[in-house]
Amino acid sequence: MNVVYAEIEITFSLSALKVFKVYTDFDIIASKINPESYKTIAVIKGDGGVGSI
Template identity: 55%
Template sequence: MDVAYGEVEISSSVSGPKLFKVYDNFEIIAPKIIPETYKSFTFIRGDGDVGTIKSVTYGDGTSTKHTIDAIDRSNLIFSWTFFEGDALKGIINTATHHLKFIPSPNGGCVFKQTFVIRYKGDAKLIDNIINGIKEAIKNTFKKMESYAIDHPKV
């Protein structure tokens, strides 16, 4: 089984706690501001804390299920793992994501998201999947950052 790693890092003028709060409400905000990417989220088990399982339906009609692995509100960290769904293209066993907002001296932060993809059986690494995930992370971040700027009371 092949394993692939990826990382996206983006500087932002928005504070880490504010962006963390926006991402903490991702399943509510993302379908409103990025409906072409995120159509809906359904809670299968749990209420959003660690151990929660959610189903995501994407704009193209594909879906995945993921579990919330960690939420550390004091250190501005989220972790989750996709483990099932047709959006995994039949070749990905799991895709684990770690997201962190690192405060910067100017009052903003550095958004850092890493991911580890574990492929099924003899499936091989596919660069366009890694690049597609990175682009999706960047595009989603920019939309979420804009939402945070446009909604100062969030």
């Protein structure tokens, strides 16, 4: 398993609520958008919200 740390600052024209929704659904969206990089993503602990692993 690889661990990656990245810090990025991006300006969006979307509302914070919509951006956070995409972020919380990343485990579902990532494998559909870029299947070469993400085969599966599993939430180990939590419900996918703040504090999830």
